[in-house]
Amino acid sequence: MNSRAQGADLDLLYSDVEDALRESVRALLSSRCTAQQVTTVYDGGGPGGRLWRSLAVDLELAGLLVPEEHGGAGASAREAAVVLEELGRFVAPVPFLTSSVISVSAALAAGDGTVTARLASGEWTGALAVPLTTGPASFTPAVRVDADGTLRGRVAVVAGAIEADVLLVPAATAAGTELHLVMADDPGIRITPVVSLDMTRQVADLELSGAASRRLLDSSTGETAVRGALRLGAALLASEQVGVADSCLQLTVDYLRQRRQFGRVVAGFQAVKHRLADLWAQVESARAVARYAAAAAGDPDLPVAASLAQAYCSEVAVLAAEECVQLHGGIGMTWEYPAHLYLKRAKADQLALGNAAAHLTHLAELVNLPSG
């Protein structure tokens, strides 16, 4: 066991730069991504593409993690984490996580300047063609490279594929996993939108049959790049979950401070106060864990930080959303009140990028707590 005081040298607070970034993202989302606007995605509408263009291009978030020499902002995972907190707070239906974090990470590993530059500028939106449930430790490719060099296979529930211009497809060969670039409008690929539990991050089933591709990574490095992208995604998804949880807590506190029953404010009942106090404590713990995961992005402890983040923060976000529904009473069950947006996002996020059990199993190996 490593005896170093992990985290002691990493700043777990928010810097001034991060606070400023948060303000600009929040200002845009406050006007362009209200709960009412988001709710319409369940009926086929929503702020979708135009909102994403504003975030990706006007606020230059698409290239946040891309180094400046490839046309990006050269920011760190900490800034991307703050963006994700805000996107979670508003349950924003935009592909920042799938394109600007996970796809960018894979493209950077591939060292392909053209792909990263186009993802950075927002000209392309990308998606990694793996099921959203895939964690860094559980990845196996579902697509194979055929004898004629084209790609074939089915990949279920891929997030970000509907919005994508390009797909980064991990594909099996006899020698191992390669990474391929496929244009989303290639005639050899069919992208079928799925009616999703969380329509604010709608998933799609992919079928590749003779899809033309360009190989970005060969079998010696493909798998490492895919796992690395999923690991960074898992580490930063935790910040989205903190945003979701924080928003649920705030919504609930605000509501219960004005809701009256039995001639009293409901927030004054001790049974309610203690539940909210416990929830606040857990949200603050989730924040510390998520901040650590973001700060550890370049640290050897990242695998532990990322798995801890998903094991812990995914549970706290679900708890916060469930408490939000319950403590609101009847209004929490309605379509017009936003609690359900958070509940659906929190539950889908819990299954995303490896569930808590998978991450705990992975942690057991990493921290030497063997099962038998």
Next chain:
Amino acid sequence: MDETLRTDLRTRVEELLAEHDPATTGPLEFLRARFDAGLAWVHFPGGLGGLGLPRRHQPFVAELLAAAGAPDRDRRRLTIGLGMAAPTILAYGTEEQQRRFLRPLWTGEEVWCQLFSEPGAGSDLAAVATRASRDGDTWVVNGQKVWTSVAHKARWGMLLARTDPAVPKHAGLTYFLCDMTAPGVEVRPLRQLTGEAEFDEVFLSDVRIPDAHRVGAAGEGWRVAHATLMNERIALGDLAPPRESGMIGVVAGTWRDRPDLRTPGLHAKLLWLWAEAEAARLTGLRLHQKLESDHPGPEGSAVKLALARLAQQLSGLELELLGADGLRYADWTMTQPDLVELTGGDAGYRYLRAKGNSIEGGTSEILRNIIAERVLGLPREPRADSGVAGQEPAR
């Protein structure tokens, strides 16, 4: 900027080591010299063992001294003095009190205890009935305190007493520094569920305390006591405890040492508690990074709440893990330990002792009230005693 500071600190440490070679200097002499060099706690003011620096620089100094083989105190004996008495005296004590008490407190020459709780004043601490009456330049104290950890080892006690019974109870309290060797102070062991007596009852009969040992103004005791309690509730000791500190380290160690005990069900429980313990550690770390001064706010309550629950769950899990050995208990003989050992003893002792974690220093229920009311701004609990004079506290 930090680099210049570090160079300066390194120079100061080297000077201290050069003038007081740890190999030839007695431990106490060295510790006094370290205090006088401002290297005891760098976040304290100059002349009081510190240099007025941010507290994040303290671990660096500690590392340099440890690497040079410098002697150190057994911090575990000094938890109450270092964690609670020192910040209170720094915040509210007179200059004379600071000069008199902080140095021997830090070197470990004088151990401290906390004379707060009484049989009738537990969670409702402001209901203390111990009376202090002014008699010229001294105060005469009568009453009974309880749950006083290691009073039998203490040289000084932080005492909360009622000085004005005619005003509402929070307004009639005053904070004193009580000499535990003074005539009229009687310490009796109080045996607890572990079999030993780590706590004491303290009876105060006509104990005379000079007015110079009053901390804060008469009637200001509640505010001063509050500072002590807030400090008690933040994670004490290390600013950056390593991973697997505390109870999780003990249980993880047992898991690694005893492959024969492992089962899938216990594995799942252990892993989740490991994640929760690491989350609590990072939460404490973040809290310390946020602390700009030595005046922690109500947020620290959350860390104490989590650590208490985890210590209880983990020590309970360890007994289940041990199976047949979990039925054995080391010793029920009544003893009076020198220090409070939260992770010491055998598994049975740890399980029983951990029950105190959610009671001592503010029960978990009171801490939830504090978070709800002071952090989230929810309505306060209704009170039956507001405006009632302290003479007959409503309980």
